[in-house]
Amino acid sequence: MSAPRARVVRRPVHGVLLLDKPLGLSSNNALQKAKWLLRAEKAGHTGTLDPLATGVLPLCFGAATKFSQLQLDADKTYEAVAVLGLRTRTGDAEGEVVERRPVGDITLERLEAVRRAFTGPIRQVPPMHSALKKDGKALYEYARAGEDVERAPRDVVIHELHIEPGAVSDEGQPTLRIRARVSKGTYIRTLGEDIGAALGCGAHLSALRRVATGHFEVGQCVTLEALEALPEAERAERLLPAESLLPGHERVTLADEDAGRFLAGMRRRGGWPDLPAVAVFASAPSTLLGTAHVRAGELIPGRLLSPIEIQQIRTQKP
Structure with missing residues (x-):
């Protein structure tokens, strides 16, 4: 009788893995394999590739899943x-x-x-x-x-x-x-x-x-074999931050007090021009808070990270 398979202890993982999907594997199976290798709690992919297709498959983990739609819509x-x-x-x-x-x-x-x-x-x-x-x-x-x-x-x-x-x-x-x-x-x-x-x-x-x-190219990708060959402690280093999904967003940085209120869903006033797509960051340490748009000098929240996710991202950073 074979020994029972060890149970994988999941952990919070946040970021984007650019996977070069192999031939013959479905997008979901590739996602589950990468999720297992990273021991990630939450993950999703950004549009399927047929099993007979290979190439760029961005995989989103944790907070990055909130912005995966942008890659679904990308060329x-x-x-x-x-x-x-x-x-x-x-x-x-x-x-x-x-x-x-x-x-x-x-x-x-x-x-x-x-x-x-x-x-x-x-x-x-x-x-x-x-x-x-x-x-x-x-x-x-x-x-x-x-x-x-x-x-x-x-x-x-x-x-x-x-x-x-x-x-x-x-x-x-x-x-x-x-x-x-x-x-x-x-x-x-x-x-x-x-x-x-x-x-x-x-x-x-x-x-x-x-x-x-979108702006992700196959030369940036890692294969499942290469990811598996890495020591477990180094696999998370292949992740890009969640903000890598927001290349067309203008960056706005908020001081602590405004950052806390923004995360609570409150609009903030400032001297910003009208902007359709904004990536909002806390100032110290610099951490993504979420997306927004600016209209008539008001920063209006869109998709927001939770305080727990922000703390986990700060802990995850090398």
Whole structure:
């Protein structure tokens, strides 16, 4: 009989871990693994990546979870490989092939025309194999049951798009290398399928990697293997502070008395110009208190940290 697994003693952990999610692992499983390695009490991720996708997955711990929505709304940048001439049931390599078509001559001129057609505001029909819900049920649940339900098109924006010929696939098919910076809610699998349809041959994605989300880039990320290899005492050093989620916020620092009243939800008056997004800090020691906006000289509280969280963050700092 194997020995019982030791119970992990959780602790308050605050900050952002930039994870390079591995292939084959769901976003939630990656989150739970990182949460276990850090022995964190509270954690959440900032938007899912498919198990067959890799790359930037910001994980928020403790107080940082209060600002995770900002990363959900951020633009994302992806690199993908599209296999031409083969459509699959899921739009990626996981699904069975449902159609084979000849590819024909894919010239640079044709690729440029397709690139222009898919750059800017476009409409997408969400794929059946997605977590989007209809009548309280995820679309992939209908798909697994063999049902195809009607989906309303969604407006998204492809801010930047690069398409170029790639290497021949394992199936002997021509491929395209795609790099796209897109708005939230964009399905890259659908983009790959739509590009294939525009070329008249169909396509599916064989690889997908998120290389940036907002201002976070993959070069800043750590893998689960590297995190696990660190001594436990050093793992928390890979965390960025919660304020790293607030790059577009103006910084306002409050003295002790005003800081306490701000944390109680009270507006403060000062000589600030109108500002839509403010990160508010205590002065000594410098610690994030929360977010706010300024209107007519008043600092109006938004999402606030609790006094307990602030004390824990000050204790956590090296």
